[in-house]
Amino acid sequence: MLADLLAAIALMLVFEGIMPFLSPARFRLALLSAARLDDRSLRVVGLLSMIGGVVLLYLVH
Numbered sequence: 001m002l003a004d005l006l007a008a009i010a011l012m013l014v015f016e017g018i019m020p021f022l023s024p025a026r027f028r029l030a031l032l033s034a035a036r037l038d039d040r041s042l043r044v045v046g047l048l049s050m051i052g053g054v055v056l057l058y059l060v061h
Helices: 002-022 024-036 039-060
Strands: none
Touching: 002 024
């Protein structure tokens, strides 16, 4: 189980590193846009991301 958790964290780091590596300017703009969002909108984005992840895990397993 620990190996799966570490593999998931490693994969997350790879995916999160793709955008700043490929297009640092767009990544910076995306961060600035996210910083301008109010708390409620940011929470909705986070919730949708978590739901999408759970659905994807369900479909994979």
